[in-house]
Amino acid sequence: MPACPHAHKVVITRRLLGLDKVISLGTTGIFRDPKGWVFTEDEGEKDPVLGIHYLKEIYDRDCPDGDYKERPTVPVIADTVTGKGVNNDHFWIPIYFDTAWKPFHKAGAPDLYPEAFREEINELNHFIFERINNGVYDVGFARSQEAYEKAYHRFFEALDILEKRLEDRRFLLGDYITDSDIRLYPTLVRFDAVYFQVFHANKKKLIDYKNLWAYARELYQISEIKESTYFDIYKRHYQLSPHLKPLWGNIYSIKAKGPDVSVWEEPVDRGHLSAYPEEKFKKEQSGY
Ligand SMILES: N[C@@H](CCC(=O)N[C@@H](CS)C(=O)NCC(=O)O)C(=O)O
Incomplete structure (x- = not known):
């Protein structure tokens, strides 16, 4: 959701480190519908890799009854194989990009977390x-x-x-x-x-x-x-x-x-x- 300040720092970090080559980006619209955020900014209104229309679908896959009852939030990192969310901790995701994802950084990437x-x-x-x-x-x-x-x-x-x-x-x-x-x-x-x-x-x-x-x-x-x-x-x-x-x-x-x-x-x-x-x-x- 391009207006979200919490997602914004994750999006910038991904680009600066060159992680855009290994982590795709799905972009929702700026208005929530009753089911929450919708991937209206992507082609066919679907996340380019997961092929889903609602952000909620990522959260639903983690629920035993397939229906997440809380409010699905951005940013969230999802596994492209299972389609499940793996992390929505916006505070630490940039640090994980800096450290755990280091093997995938582009050549000459900045050291944002010396x-x-x-x-x-x-x-x-x-x-x-x-x-x-x-x-x-x-x-x-x-x-x-x-x-x-x-x-x-x-x-x-x-x-x-x-x-x-x-x-x-x-x-x-x-x-x-x-x-x-x-x-x-x-x-x-x-x-x-x-x-x-x-x-x-x-x-x-x-x-x-x-x-x-x-x-x-x-x-x-x-x-x-x-x-x-x-x-x-x-x-x-x-x-x-x-x-x-x-x-x-x-x-x-x-x-x-x-x-x-x-x-x-x-x-x-x-x-x-x-x-x-x-x-x-x-x-x-x-x-x-
Ligand atoms: N509250 C979130 C932080 C991220 C956040 O607040 N995202 C907002 C957009 S800026 C959101 O997705 N809100 C969904 C909603 O309120 O239904 C968290 O604790 O992880």
């Missing part, structure tokens, strides 16, 4: 998930003024912490892009187009943060990342989904015209913060 930084990356990833990726949902789905204001302050405080961190670091862990950057990006890239308005997360826009804005643009301008970024889809999903429209009172189903996303193409000059201005990725050690 051993020396793993502890720091894990810690930062929890912060990013709780305070940013999920934090903005806490703002958007708050059911009381008090809960909203608490979530609002927590979220913008977390953005301030990251803004400061990026003052003298080109990327979150320093000179090279790591797994943590790929987790922060999906929330940043959705921010001005949807969260600011639909989730009332409107203290500041991303473009108001000097470091975060330039940093996010630098990530966006990497072709594998840009090709997985769909501003119009984010607007349609968050602004027009039946369960999200009431959040911002969109009773006439209007899709907002702005903001102008061409600003994402503006040049970025953060190379001076790195010892290796010409490189954004550290290549992983070969030998596999």
Whole structure:
């Protein structure tokens, strides 16, 4: 589901590591029907390898009575032989791609999870998930003024912490892009187009943060990342989904015209913060 921030980090990691040659991608539409997500974006409205129409079919195969009663979620990794889901733990899937799937990485793949930084990356990833990726949902789905204001302050405080961190670091862990950057990006890239308005997360826009804005643009301008970024889809999903429209009172189903996303193409000059201005990725050690 191309609007899902949790799936987005998995999709980017798969592309950057060259795992798109060994793991196929089925893409659902952005509106759920009563049976959940549907593979409307794939030819014939079927997952290209499993040939199924509903995501739920993956989950059903794991149930003794063949009928999964909970809500099937994306992302999910499925076994192409049994058609069963093998993992839907969105938090760890990118790390499994970095480590367990290493024998299948493309030649010259980036090392997104360098051993020396793993502890720091894990810690930062929890912060990013709780305070940013999920934090903005806490703002958007708050059911009381008090809960909203608490979530609002927590979220913008977390953005301030990251803004400061990026003052003298080109990327979150320093000179090279790591797994943590790929987790922060999906929330940043959705921010001005949807969260600011639909989730009332409107203290500041991303473009108001000097470091975060330039940093996010630098990530966006990497072709594998840009090709997985769909501003119009984010607007349609968050602004027009039946369960999200009431959040911002969109009773006439209007899709907002702005903001102008061409600003994402503006040049970025953060190379001076790195010892290796010409490189954004550290290549992983070969030998596999
Ligand atoms: N809640 C999921 C995280 C992924 C997630 O929330 N995915 C959303 C899309 S962004 C989803 O598939 N939701 C299905 C639904 O709510 O019915 C999990 O714990 O694994």
